Amino acid sequence: MRRTLSPAYGWLSLGIVLPFIAAANAADMDLPTAPKPAAYSWTGCYVGAQLGRAQSRAHWDYTTSNPYTAFGNVEPQKNFGADFSQERWVAGGQAGCNYQLGGRWVVGLEASGFTNPLNETKDNHFDPFFNDVNHRFNTMITTDVLSVTTVTGRLGLAVAPDWLVYGKGGFAAGRIKTYGALDPANPAGLDWKDTQWHTGWTAGGGFEYRLFRNVTIGAEYAYVRLNNKDHVGTVAALDTLPSGAVVPANPVLHGVSADIHSVMARINFYGLGPAAANVGQSPVFTGTFSSFATSEVKFASWTGTRGSNVFAGDPGKGYQIYSPTTVGINYDLPSELKVEARFKGGYVYARQQTSGQGATYDGPVDSQVSLNATLLNWESVRPTFGVAMNLPTGNAYLPYNQRFARMDTDLVEVGAYGAGFNVNPTAGLVFGLNQSTALSVSAGYAWQGEFTREGIDLAPENGFGIFDLKRKVNPGDVFTGNANLTTSIGKAVLLTSFAYMSESQVTIDGLATGRNGARYISNAAMIYQFDDQWSATLNGSWSYQGKNEIPGLAGGLVTEPKNSNSNVVIGSIEPGYQVNDKLKLAVNYSVLWRDHNYYDPVEAQFVPAKLKNSVGGSIAYAITPTASIEFRGSHAWIRQDTGPLLVTSFIPPAAENLPPSMKFQAWFASIAATGRF
Amino acid sequence: MRIALAAGLVVAAALMLSPTAHAQTRSALQAQAEAQAQVQAQAQARIRAKGEALALAQMQNQVQVPLPRLPEEKCLRALDGKCVDPMIAEAARLRAIIVPTVRVSFFGTPAGTIGGRYIPFERLFQDDVTVFGLPTSVYSLPCCVSRSK
Numbered sequence: 001m002r003r004t005l006s007p008a009y010g011w012l013s014l015g016i017v018l019p020f021i022a023a024a025n026a027a028d029m030d031l032p033t034a035p036k037p038a039a040y041s042w043t044g045c046y047v048g049a050q051l052g053r054a055q056s057r058a059h060w061d062y063t064t065s066n067p068y069t070a071f072g073n074v075e076p077q078k079n080f081g082a083d084f085s086q087e088r089w090v091a092g093g094q095a096g097c098n099y100q101l102g103g104r105w106v107v108g109l110e111a112s113g114f115t116n117p118l119n120e121t122k123d124n125h126f127d128p129f130f131n132d133v134n135h136r137f138n139t140m141i142t143t144d145v146l147s148v149t150t151v152t153g154r155l156g157l158a159v160a161p162d163w164l165v166y167g168k169g170g171f172a173a174g175r176i177k178t179y180g181a182l183d184p185a186n187p188a189g190l191d192w193k194d195t196q197w198h199t200g201w202t203a204g205g206g207f208e209y210r211l212f213r214n215v216t217i218g219a220e221y222a223y224v225r226l227n228n229k230d231h232v233g234t235v236a237a238l239d240t241l242p243s244g245a246v247v248p249a250n251p252v253l254h255g256v257s258a259d260i261h262s263v264m265a266r267i268n269f270y271g272l273g274p275a276a277a278n279v280g281q282s283p284v285f286t287g288t289f290s291s292f293a294t295s296e297v298k299f300a301s302w303t304g305t306r307g308s309n310v311f312a313g314d315p316g317k318g319y320q321i322y323s324p325t326t327v328g329i330n331y332d333l334p335s336e337l338k339v340e341a342r343f344k345g346g347y348v349y350a351r352q353q354t355s356g357q358g359a360t361y362d363g364p365v366d367s368q369v370s371l372n373a374t375l376l377n378w379e380s381v382r383p384t385f386g387v388a389m390n391l392p393t394g395n396a397y398l399p400y401n402q403r404f405a406r407m408d409t410d411l412v413e414v415g416a417y418g419a420g421f422n423v424n425p426t427a428g429l430v431f432g433l434n435q436s437t438a439l440s441v442s443a444g445y446a447w448q449g450e451f452t453r454e455g456i457d458l459a460p461e462n463g464f465g466i467f468d469l470k471r472k473v474n475p476g477d478v479f480t481g482n483a484n485l486t487t488s489i490g491k492a493v494l495l496t497s498f499a500y501m502s503e504s505q506v507t508i509d510g511l512a513t514g515r516n517g518a519r520y521i522s523n524a525a526m527i528y529q530f531d532d533q534w535s536a537t538l539n540g541s542w543s544y545q546g547k548n549e550i551p552g553l554a555g556g557l558v559t560e561p562k563n564s565n566s567n568v569v570i571g572s573i574e575p576g577y578q579v580n581d582k583l584k585l586a587v588n589y590s591v592l593w594r595d596h597n598y599y600d601p602v603e604a605q606f607v608p609a610k611l612k613n614s615v616g617g618s619i620a621y622a623i624t625p626t627a628s629i630e631f632r633g634s635h636a637w638i639r640q641d642t643g644p645l646l647v648t649s650f651i652p653p654a655a656e657n658l659p660p661s662m663k664f665q666a667w668f669a670s671i672a673a674t675g676r677f
Numbered sequence: 678m679r680i681a682l683a684a685g686l687v688v689a690a691a692l693m694l695s696p697t698a699h700a701q702t703r704s705a706l707q708a709q710a711e712a713q714a715q716v717q718a719q720a721q722a723r724i725r726a727k728g729e730a731l732a733l734a735q736m737q738n739q740v741q742v743p744l745p746r747l748p749e750e751k752c753l754r755a756l757d758g759k760c761v762d763p764m765i766a767e768a769a770r771l772r773a774i775i776v777p778t779v780r781v782s783f784f785g786t787p788a789g790t791i792g793g794r795y796i797p798f799e800r801l802f803q804d805d806v807t808v809f810g811l812p813t814s815v816y817s818l819p820c821c822v823s824r825s826k
Contacts (some may be wrong), residue, residue, distance in 0.1 A: 161751045244807035326787065335751040339773075369788040372774050379754040384773055390782035392753070409803045416783055417807050424781035428773035431752045432761035444777025475807045484772035486765045495768055497791065499776050504809050521801060523792050543801040568801055572793040590795040597741035607804065614795055634795060665748035669793075 001382040002671060042106045042156070042164055042215070044270045045097040049293075049327050051089070051343060051367060051391070052264030055118035058084040058143040060178070061255040063230070063426035067128050067190045068180055068252045069137045071457035073239045079126050081254075084143045090114045090262065091345040091367045092242030093325070096154070105154035113149040115347065115364040117260050119395060124180070128190060137182045139190075140468075144177040145258055146195070146363065148224055150202045162210040164218075172202040174226040176256055180233060181400070183468055192252055198226040204544030207267070211329070215677050221263050228257040232661045267327055267343075269293060290478040295325045296672040302411040304638070304664030320412040322365075323347050334405050338374040340386075343367065347391065348414055351405040361405035365394040365417050372426075382430040384442070387423065394418035396451040399468045410592065410612050410638055420449030420475070437487040446478040450572035455508075476504035476515070495525045505549065505557060512557055517546030517565055523593055533578045541570040567595045567609065584620040588634070589613070599645065609641040616668070631669075638664040783808050 015500035060082040062069045069079040092114025102108045124139035147173070156166030179193030206220030233252030240246050269291070301319040319472060326344035331339040345367035352359045372386030396418035398405060409415035428442025455469035482499035498521070505515040523541040530536070545565035552558035579585060592612040616634025642657035688794030752760035771789065778786040785799035801807050 133694075152704065235686075282805040326788075336739055339681040340788070344784065344787040345822075346784075366782055366784070368782050368784060370778070370787045372768060372788070373709045376751060379751050382753055382770060384770055386774065386785055388778040388781045388788070406809075409809065413783070415803055419783060419808055422781045424778045426774065426777045428770075428771060428777070428801050430753065430766060430770045432755035432759075432766060434755045434761075435758055435759040436765055437755070438761050438766045440769040440773035442773035442777050446778070446780050448780075457760070473807060482773070484769050484776065486768040486772070488762060488765055493765070493768075495791075496773065497772050497776050501780070516805070523798055525792065541792045541798055541801060564805075568804065570792065570798075570800060574793070588793075588795055592791060592796050592800065607800065607806075612705070616795060632794070 014442055035096065040097045041100050042158055043100045043306070044631070046214075046216075046268040046270040047093070047094070047095045047293075048216075048266055048268035049093050049325060049345070050089070050112070050114065050264040050345065051091045051345065051369070051393075052262055053087060054087070054090045054114070054260055054262040055087040056075075056118035056145060056258060056260045058118055058120075058145065058176070058256060058258040058576065060084075060141070060143075061228070062253070063255060064250050064253045066233075066250040066252045067235055067237060068124055068126060068233075068538060071128055072241075074241060079124060080647045082122065082141060083125060084118060084122065086118045086119065086120045088119075089393045090117050090362060090366065091391075092148075092264075092391045093228065093336075094266065094268070098154070098156070100158070106157040106158060106166070108154035108155070108156065108166075109467045110154055110168065111149070111151050113147060113424070114262070114264070115147050116393070116395070117148060117262065118143060118145040118258065119363075121399075123183075128182070128188075136196060139180055140183045141180045142178065143258075144179075144255070145226075145260070146173045146175040146177055148172065148226075148260060150222070150224065152202060152224040152365055156208075164208040164210075164216075166206075166207070167203075167205040168220075168222070169203040170201070170490070170567045172224045172226065174198040174200070174224070174260075176226065176231075176258060178231045178233065178254070178256055180252060180275045181321070189236030189238075190249075192235050194231040194233050195233055196229050196256070198229050198256070198258070200224065200226040200496050208266075212285070212291075213677065215270045215289065215329070216270065217329075218268070219264065219591065220266055221261070222676065224258075224260040226258040228255045228261070230255050240418070259574045267291075267329070269675070270618065271677065278617050285331065287331055287337070289329065289331055291327070291329045291531075291677045292674060293325065293327045293677070294672060294674040295324060296670055298322045298324075298413045298668070298670040300412040300666060300668050301666055302407075302666035304411075305660075305662045316357075318350070318352045318354065318407050320348060320350040320407065322350075322363075322413045333376075335376050336374060340370075340374075342370045344369075346414075349419060350405045350407065350412065350414075350417075352407060354404070357565070359398075359401045361395070361398065361402065361406035361417055363395060363417065366419055367391045368395045374430075380431070383428070384425040384430065384440075385425075387425045389424065390419060390422035390629065394450075394668050396420075396453050396473075397470060397640050398494040399454045401467075403467055411638070411664060412667075418451065420451035420473075423447045423451055436489070436493050437485070440484045440486075441482070442484075443479070446480070448475045448477055450474045474507045476506050477501050491529045493527045495527075497521075497523045513551065515549035515557055517548045517563070519546075520544045525562045534575070535578075536573065536575045538574075539570070539572045541568075543568040566609070569593045569595075582622045586620075587615075588614050590634075597641070608636065612636055612638045614668075630672045630674075632672075633667075633669045636664075636666045636668070638666065640664075 002124045011628055024442060044195050062080055063075060064074060065073060067076040092112065094110055094112035096108055096110030098106050114489050121140055121142040124141045126139050129137055150170060152170030153166040154168045156164045166536055170265045175197055177195040181191045201226045202222055204220060204222030206218055208216040208218035210216050224550060233255055234325050235251060235338050236250050237249040238246050239249045299321050302316050302319040305315060320464035324344060329341045348361060348365050350361040359629045368388065370388035372384060374384040376382060394417040408415050423445055424446040426442055426444035428440055430438060430439050430440040450472055452470050453469035453473045456467050457469045479502045480499055480575045484497045486495045490627045501519040505512045505552050507513060525539045528536050544567055547560050547563045549557040550560050570592050572588060574586050574588035576584055576586035594610045596609050614634050614636040618630060618632040620630045621626060640662045642661045645655050645657050753766045755761050774788050775788045775791055779799050779802055783803060790797040795811060
């Protein structure tokens with residue numbers, strides 16, 4: 001007796017038949033576009049995402065004589081302020097409600113926010129120890145606008161059935177962190193930091209265009225003024241007055257204000273309240289639109305033994321909360337064209353808790369956008385082409401101890417928080433071999449832009465070994481060619497890929513530091529449907545990399561004599577059980593294995609062999625026909641072999657394997673919500 | 678009604694997945710049956726591609742009131758001229774999009790992921806020390822080889 005499928009929740013069953021499709025193209029399925037009367041209304045509530053550029057300025061006013069403006073508490077100030085200016089990519093979200101008055105006027109209320117429009121470090125041009133010619137110091141100061149939040153009223157005019165032009169204005173608040181540190185670092189107790197909420201106002205305007213049903217896209221300009229507020233940078237240093245009395249040094253008391261201009265692209269999903277009415281068929285877009293949004297919160301926590309760089313003997317530990325959001329829009333013109341647009345951005349809080357390495361990263365990660373088109377005009381082949389980009393909304397420069405907030409990607413979800421501006425065009429073809437087999441070939445070229453990464457300052461006069469250098473890293477470009485074969489055999493669906501990647505040389509501060517060997521990567525996945533309830537998914541991936549090029553003794557790059565790269569194997573199995581039309585349960589086991597030590601000539605260190613075993617489970621639940629939620633959890637055991645035998649002392653002579661063998665355990669938990677619009 | 682619809686779906690799926698269907702002698706009757714099965718398979722595939730909720734709603738409506746005729750979609754023809762299962766063609770298309778862009782960023786591509794959700798395919802590229810170098814990595818300072826990656 002086969003189970004019946006509920007029409008309302010049938011799409012969940014689809015996930016059993018093809019979990020790969022569900023995972024690879026989450027929520028890409030189209031929804032019905034029933035023809036409706038051409039009545040329209042902007043009344044309704046919405047949530048959405050935004051992405052764009054922000055140009056920001058911040059100003060400091062030193063209000064007292066302090067270690068960053070003068071020498072001693074009584075000396076006249078030499079510095080009276082500082083200015084910061086930066087333009088960068090930003091991402092955020094918004095939620096609000098509209099009410100359309102009797103005519104074409106629309107009023108609304110909206111809350112919105114975006115992250116990190118300014119994060120700049122500059123030299124304050126004051127040396128608190130200027131009399132010491134042997135130890136020159138700079139006072140390095142930073143303004144980090146962590147986030148901007150606004151609550152605004154909106155007044156709009158529906159200039160056409162699908163077009164809304166509006167102005168907005170209201171309250172703004174921003175969380176600003178300021179800090180200062182002597183460069184090079186020293187124990188004088190003059191470093192400080194302070195974080196304050198600033199209030200202010202905002203004004204701007206924009207437009208919304210109803211792309212389909214209850215999904216709108218638009219653009220908006222906004223100006224945000226964050227009013228002046230005092231920050232108090234308390235320092236531990238002491239000062240000696242002319243009378244001889246020793247008193248606490250004045251804090252770095254400074255008023256801070258900021259101005260931000262932003263231009264954002266926005267997408268809104270209506271339907272939280274009275275749904276905005278569907279409009280008739282667009283004269284421009286005669287096809288079918290569909291969209292989805294997925295928001296996740298992922299938590300990872302780990303503990304384990306650490307290497308020789310741990311300053312205290314207690315175990316290493318840390319955790320990370322990562323919240324990515326993905327938004328997609330599909331456009332289908334039957335037998336002609338399929339267009340897919342994707343946006344992904346996220347926020348992370350990462351805390352390294354190991355003694356001596358305590359560090360936090362609290363901010364956005366890079367964002368990605370892509371646009372892909374597939375031509376459906378021909379029956380013998382389907383050409384597909386597109387472009388994907390990485391937008392550097394996160395931070396790659398984590399100076400001093402903050403660099404420890406980057407953690408191993410086998411222990412946490414995200415291992416780094418920023419890179420450069422990357423552009424990756426692709427093109428491919430899809431062929432049919434027989435009724436149940438398809439072949440695709442494609443190629444891509446990724447121009448990977450330069451980014452700034454902290455580096456170690458080895459200059460003895462600067463303290464030796466301080467991680468405050470700004471290194472300009474150019475990771476080079478990557479060409480990828482690949483072929484994919486998919487087929488169904490009885491109750492099994494088999495999906496395979498093979499890829500070849502060739503990379504150009506890496507430069508750091510303009511100097512060639514290495515070139516990674518060519519990679520050959522293969523993947524195979526099989527989904528087997530035992531019956532209506534039981535299914536299993538198997539995955540396997542293998543990566544082989546050829547010899548690297550390394551700096552030669554005579555200059556330039558030469559091919560290394562022995563391949564120092566490691567094979568990496570990943571495997572997993574996930575049996576699943578469909579309890580009913582709404583609920584699916586699954587368990588899984590996965591393994592990652594690196595077969596031998598890998599010497600990285602660029603960073604001059606070894607990546608040890610490693611084995612990671614992971615066991616977990618998941619619960620997927622369909623709340624409504626267009627909304628689902630999924631819980632996932634797992635536990636991992638990681639064992640890492642010793643590093644190579646290295647000389648650790650010449651007198652007396654000594655050597656040891658560094659790093660020593662390490663063991664880690666990690667927990668992962670996540671919740672994901674998906675809505676289709 | 679729901680039982681009947683589900684049964685229809687199951688039959689169509691069974692026909693589509695049957696490994697012996699192509700081995701049959703092409704008698705007129707069998708050819709007709711095969712053509713019917715192919716239509717059903719295409720219908721089933723379209724259901725999967727477009728979403729079952731829509732398809733089932735349409736099938737329900739077809740019994741009661743005629744709906745406006747949907748435009749015919751061109752299928753991807755295989756070497757033997759038959760229509761490729763849209764689900765299989767779609768999977769190949771997605772991989773053609775995803776694989777050549779996995780290096781565009783360290784999060785993988787916005788299009789999706791392959792190779793499993795716990796240790797995804799993209800993990801293979803996170804060994805790139807230029808982008809993922811851990812804080813213990815020290816350029817040209819071989820004293821500090823303590824990264825845990």
